[in-house]
Amino acid sequence: MIDTHSHLFDESFQNDIDECIQRCRLAHVNKVLLVGFSHQTNSLVQEYASKYELFYPTAGLHPSEASLNYKLDLDRLEKFIKEHKVYAIGECGLDYHYGKENIEEQKRLFRGQIELSIKYKLPLIIHMRDATQDTYELLKEFSGQIFGVMHCYSGSLEMAREFIKLGFYISLGGPVTFKNAKESKRIAEQIDLDRLLVETDCPYLAPTPYRGQRNESSYVQYVVQEIASIRNMDFKRIEEITEKNAVKLFKMEDRL
């Protein structure tokens, strides 16, 4: 299995990162996309990736990093991408959950990262919260030039299909295991399997039976299990399909 979205560098893992990695091995989670979201975490991700074989690094600027300095921030990110191996740009995107005061800065920071993804032919990891329409419209401007993943997707099945048309994969995380997550379960059941990825977004959003606790990459097995059970398919089959999709999208063959 591949956890396509992990923040195992979070300080909540600092005392047991080796055990967490061991549990990944035991659960057959043999690749983990380690996702940066700020200048500081982008560097941290590189440190972890050089230390642990399991990790595949990304670099990006989360919408919460958006400020009037977006131009300087984008220049710094581009310099970073040129100097380091990264498998994707992100996470980046739009987040209106805490208000819309800096909507213009968010859009500029996002647009700049879309342009970098085109320039460097890298997939995008999209964070989208309470901003489906604006995210869709911005991405649509670059239709035909972009590809990537809608991370921890929580929108409708219909919109998921629109994002797929724009070149994106749909990644499901812990919430698909929650009893009340009707739409996520509908997506798990009906989405084109060639476009499905799995993730944890750890340390957040732990799946059942760990809901509310610290999440970790090995728990991606519960996401795979839930999708398999919803589709009435073998665990092994969903594992293979989602792993193949991730290797293809992020071009992970070079370290197979």
Ligand SMILES: [Zn+2]
């Ligand atoms: Zn994340």
